[in-house]
Amino acid sequence: MRGIAPSRATRWIIGLVVGILFAIPLLSTLLFTLRDGDGYSLANWIRVFDPTNTQVLTPIWTGLGNSLVLAAVTVSIVLLLLLPTMILIELRFPRLGRVFEFAVLLPISIPAIVLVVGLAPIYLQIGRTLGTGAWTLAFAYGITVLPFAYRSIKASIDAVDLKTLAEAARSLGAGWVAVVLRALVPNLRQGLLAASLISVAVVLGEFTIASLLNRQVLQTALVVANKIDPYASAIFTLLSLLFVFLLLLLIGRAARSRDGKVRP
Numbered sequence: 001m002r003g004i005a006p007s008r009a010t011r012w013i014i015g016l017v018v019g020i021l022f023a024i025p026l027l028s029t030l031l032f033t034l035r036d037g038d039g040y041s042l043a044n045w046i047r048v049f050d051p052t053n054t055q056v057l058t059p060i061w062t063g064l065g066n067s068l069v070l071a072a073v074t075v076s077i078v079l080l081l082l083l084p085t086m087i088l089i090e091l092r093f094p095r096l097g098r099v100f101e102f103a104v105l106l107p108i109s110i111p112a113i114v115l116v117v118g119l120a121p122i123y124l125q126i127g128r129t130l131g132t133g134a135w136t137l138a139f140a141y142g143i144t145v146l147p148f149a150y151r152s153i154k155a156s157i158d159a160v161d162l163k164t165l166a167e168a169a170r171s172l173g174a175g176w177v178a179v180v181l182r183a184l185v186p187n188l189r190q191g192l193l194a195a196s197l198i199s200v201a202v203v204l205g206e207f208t209i210a211s212l213l214n215r216q217v218l219q220t221a222l223v224v225a226n227k228i229d230p231y232a233s234a235i236f237t238l239l240s241l242l243f244v245f246l247l248l249l250l251i252g253r254a255a256r257s258r259d260g261k262v263r264p
Helices: 008-034 043-048 054-091 094-109 112-130 134-144 146-159 162-171 176-205 208-212 218-228 230-254
Strands: none
Touching: 008 043, 008 230, 043 230, 054 094, 054 134, 054 146, 054 162, 054 176, 054 218, 054 230, 094 146, 112 134, 112 208, 134 146, 134 176, 134 208, 146 176, 162 176, 176 218, 176 230, 208 218, 218 230
């Protein structure tokens, strides 16, 4: 209600306090990477990115490459499996909406280590049939990102009358593939973009599943780099946080309509 909404000054104070709490560890990490004896310099940054420093760079670049491939496969799973299922339920089986929402949101309440216990026997079979490449983690990551991707897409679905759009397209002779690709997806593009970016952010920051299933990704590579050169681990952690922050900015921009107003 309007009467209990916080004032502008209160919002600024809350934002400032939260900003300081987030800035202190980041600033401390940055100062740590700049430490050079009794002073500060860029020597650690220059040494870490030296092409001859293969002992540190090789595992990090390998982990980063695996994480990017994982992100692409995970986003594909979300767009090719979750989206059509949500559209089908919205148009044909609305009574299953609550049950489907409960099933999709369930992974957010299950700790990652518990998921790994259940996924370990499955990944034994996956390893025998598809190999043990890092990309196979996309099946597990596809489960972990479901709650976040679902809420992003669901917000766009609730803002659009999918039934009217589908019926109008069908009345003009369009097949169901054309209805989805040419009538529904363009109206859900903001939710799809937000779901994709959130999925990428989750994949790049996930450690527990990859570590317990013995796959090399960015976060496990940072642990290896930390044992060799703690400055390298801190530097790449800052860079990964910066990248995720930029993704969040893009998500915020995707949540805005063309006239700059936030969608309800």
